[in-house]
Amino acid sequence: MLSRVVSKRAFSISRVNPYKVSILGAAGGIGQPLSLLMKLNEKVTDLRLYDLRGAKGVAADLSHIPTNSTVNGFTPEDENGLHNALKDTELVIIPAGVPRKPGMTRDDLFSINAGIVRDLASAVADAAPNAAVLVISNPVNSTVPIVSEVLKSKGVYNPKKLFGVTTLDVIRSSRFISEVVGTNPTNEKVTVVGGHSGITIIPLLSQTQHQSIPEDQKKALIHRIQFGGDEVVKAKNGAGSATLSMALAGSRFANSVLRGFAGEKDVVEPSFVDSPLFKSEGIEFFASPVTLGANGIEKVHPIGAVSAEEEQMLEECKETLKKNIQKGIDFASAKK
Structure with a gap:
């Protein structure tokens, strides 16, 4: 009888894979709610x-929450603080950087956030070279290439484990389309491809079940999805940008990566990754659905059939995206 109980306990414990997760920029507007959500994640x-x-x-605040995890905080004042925050971690989430302000685009953030991301990527390469890296810091279209170049320079780049988190565009699409058609947003699924800034965000409405949205409403919906962050910046009167929704998006994508690590099958999420889809056109990174597995990306999915309107959006996206990516590569290649 005892052996049966022990076996049952061993089985139940084995179902929850223990993972080490590091959040860089954990005390910021995105970092705090993201840290809370990851503290609640049983993985x-x-x-x-x-x-x-x-x-x-x-960390002290979150440590009082009774979940089966430890939480520790690190700062530059600690000896080897950043290194210890990263050592042997399996998943790194980077929301660090300055928030958007009224009138700012994600590209306007580049001059400040690029340097932050470059330095953090260097630390990741040294302390956690095998970790999956999830980049939230904007502009994602440029910061992800920066991380890739830094990891390449350190000889530890694994394209299957570098992700730009575009999940916020996905959840906004579900919410916004439900408001137009009058449905439950939890039942709406919209594939979003391209990048993570303005016109590079392409919601593939033609692949949804809603084909009868009037043209004027459809154009307004697409614009709202592409520039939804501006609503939040304006509503916060310059005091911040999308933090709570971004934290949820980040935690959702992080959980999907961990589900893949744990061996769960058919875990698919759109993400901005090192992609083969348009490399022949000089576009090294592109957001499309990817299947996540034990080693990170198992498959990069094609975007599928699109409408003539979406094809035009795609051409405009690629032109901008190529410049954004090159901007990040050039920054990483320049001397500090």
């Missing part, structure tokens, strides 16, 4: 929080 048993200041306080 995470070792949560490390890093920020220039405040990470220890966030």
Whole structure:
């Protein structure tokens, strides 16, 4: 009887794979709610929080939540603080950087956030070369190429484990289309491809079940999805950008990566990744659905059939995206 109980306990424990997760920029507007959501994730048993200041306080606060995980905070004041926050971690999430302000695009953030992301990527390469890296810091179209170039320079680049988190565009699409057609947003699925800024965001409405949306409403819907972040910046009166919705998007994508790590099948999420889809046109990164598995990306899916309107959007997207990607590569290649 005892052996049966022990076997049952061993089985139940084995179903929850223990993962180490590091969040860089954990005390910020995205970082705090993202840290809370990851503390609540049963797959995470070792949560490390890093920020220039405040990470220890966030960690202490979260440590009172009774989930089966430890949480520790690190700052530059600690000896080897960043290294210890990253050492041997399996998943790194990077929301670090400055938020958008009124009138700013994601590209306007480049001059500040690019340097932050470059330095954090270098630390990841040294302390956690095998980790999956999830980049939230904007502009994602440029920061993901920066991370790739840094990892390449350190000899540890794995294209299957680098992701630009575009999930916010996906969840916005579900919400916004449901408001137009009057449905439950939890039942709406919209594939979003391209990039993660303005016109590079392409919601493939032609692949949904809603083909009768009037043209004027459809154009307004597409514009709202592409520039939805502006609504939040304006509503917060310059005091911040999309933090809570972005935290949810980040945690959803992180959970999907961990589900893939754990061996779950058919885990598919759109993400901005090193993609073969348009490499022949000089576009190294592109967002499309990817299947996630034990080693990261198992398959990059094609975008499928699109409408004539979406084909035109795609051409405009590729032109902008190519410039955004090159901007990141050039920054990473330049001397500090």
